[in-house]
Amino acid sequence: MFENVHEIILKVTRDCNLRCAYCYVRNKDRYRGERMSFALFKRLIDRYVLDQQKNSPDRQKQTLSLIFHGGEPTLLDTHELIRFMNYARRKIPYIQFGMQTNLTNISAELAIILQKYGISPGISADGWHSRFNQLRTRRQSKTIFRNVRLLKQYGVNCAPLIIINKLNIRSILTNIQRMLKIFGLQDIKANYVENIYTSDPAYPEVSADELITQLFLPVINQLKKKQVIVETNIAGMLDRFFQTSLFGVNNDPDKDNVSGNCYMKFCAGGNNIVEVDADGAVCSCGRWDAVHEVCQLGFINTADPWGLRSYGKAACLQIQKARQLRKKHCDICPAQNICSYGCLAFAYAKYKDFRIREELVCAYHLKAKKYLQENSSLILKAYAGARQWPVRKIHKKIFTVELPAGFPPLNEAQISQMPGWSVVNVDGQNLLQVILC
Ligand code: SF4
Ligand code: SF4
Known part of the structure; x- marks a missing residue:
């Protein structure tokens, strides 16, 4: 089950102190008080070690990223968190820890732990001001920025992930710039939100046109003026565009030139990365909600000789996506070298089937590609400057x-x-x- 895994999204609880409108853990009230037990965590680590040993002795040197996730992972008792990490470190020599948190529940004690275990948490925020965070909580901004300062006092840096939605799209570049200043960073990831609860696209999703006019073009114009790329997804898109244009390297998963977990035809979900829930369920990637049985690879204790059972289930998801890629003729699409192909988990959560969202994914990437192609020389000059x-x-x-x-x-x-x-x-x-x- 874990033979090929290098990243585990560990949902130590699906409980959370916030109720964000677009969260992919549905109906959090049913998880109130849920916490992963040490006994279950121990079984997970022992199983991981065993599966890696079975796979190949070399695999034991592969670094495992263990990301504390949720819900809100800081709801786990700090002594328990230390116990988890000490056990994992004893069993897995090559391990690094991460955490994705809403940063509203940080104490000096936790800051010291994060510093000691080398964790630079990722935080989710919709902007520097409370008015941008209304889909999360009205009080959040002040608390977040107070806690950013607290973490900095203990030498812990954190990286925000901005979720682009209807409330912050119009000032997204200003938002990014203010956040860069607050966090002392060069660039920030801004993911567009997909509303997984309803097929009504009006709330809180943004359209492909809004993404182009409010995010893509302002970021590219700023690149042309200042030779900086402030948003990580667009930086990746430019990397892919220029890699193909200069070296003929394409975004082909068969070739060993793609990095990261997403942004390729067949993502790493269920293969290189898995999600493990507080009750021991193992799913493809942290973006899936356990309500979707289709993503469940099994449980920590499930028998899985040579990983065939979980590979088979992960492959089923990818085959469904392959059908959609074929239907959309992605192999001859002009945008294929910059495309992210959309996320299986979000499309399924929204429509209960597998699809590539033409009105969002295709419309955005086709427009972006056309612009890059038409302005390739000027953008190359600025991009070369940004890449030194x-x-x-x-x-x-x-x-x-x-x-x-x-x-x-x-x-x-x-x-x-x-x-x-x-x-x-x-x-x-x-x-x-x-x-x-
Ligand atoms: S594309 Fe979606 S399902 Fe695949 S790894 Fe990325 S977030 Fe997970
Ligand atoms: S833009 Fe649409 S059709 Fe083109 S490669 Fe991407 S998903 Fe496929």
């Missing part, structure tokens, strides 16, 4: 870009398809030359 690739001005409208060592060779066939791009040889070195049209 040496750019040399040859003429008012001509520049060259030198790719630092470690990149694949420039793909001339691919480059010749981009307007104004060519490969020139200077002092025996291939450089990319761009004529701004």
Whole structure:
């Protein structure tokens, strides 16, 4: 069951002190007081170690990321949290801990524990001001920022994840910039919210058009002006776009060039990452809610010779997605090199079946791709600056870009398809030359 796993999303409780409108744990009241027991945690770790040993001796050197998640993981008693981590560290030499928290329940005692165990928590927030956080709680902003300062006092940094919704979309760039300042970061991840409770798209989801005009274009314009990329998903999209345009490397899961858990045709859910719930249920990835039986790989104690049972269940999900990719003709879509292909878990939670949300996923990526393609030379210049690739001005409208060592060779066939791009040889070195049209 855990043979191929390198990340466990550990829902130590699905209970939470907040009731966010878009949370993917449904009906939290039914989980009031739920906490994972040490006995169950011990069984999980022992099972993980056994499955890894069965797989290959090398796998024992693979780092396991154990992410305390929920619900709200800080509801777990701090002594219990220490007990969990000490046991895991004793059994798994290569382990790192993480935590995703709403940061409303932080004490000095917990800050010391986070510092000691090297945890830089991820926090979910919808913006720097309470008015942006009304889908979470009215009081949250002040509490969060007080707790950010508290953690900083103990040398603990944390990274916010902004959830883009109807209430914060119109000032999302300002929001990102204020958050960067507060948290002392260079960039922030801003995920769009998918409303999983109703097929009514009006609340609190944003549309593809809003994402383009309010997020994508402002972030790209800022890149052009200041040579910085402040949002992580768009940074990833630009990386994929330029990787394909320069090196011919595409977003193909068969090729070993994709990183991360999502953003590929067949995501890591159920294979490299799994979710383990407080009652011992093992599901594909933390975005699934245990109410969806389709995502359940089994329980910690379930017999699973060679992992075949859980691999089979995870493969079933991916086969359903493959059907949708085929139906949408993703293999010939112009946006396929930047596309995220949408999340299986969210689409299923919303519609009770597998689908790629054309009006959101396709509309957003197709528009973004068209813009990147039409403005590729100017964006490349700014992107090269942001990535600190040496750019040399040859003429008012001509520049060259030198790719630092470690990149694949420039793909001339691919480059010749981009307007104004060519490969020139200077002092025996291939450089990319761009004529701004
Ligand atoms: S795409 Fe969705 S289901 Fe797959 S790993 Fe990412 S969050 Fe999980
Ligand atoms: S934009 Fe839509 S059709 Fe194109 S690759 Fe993405 S999911 Fe497939």
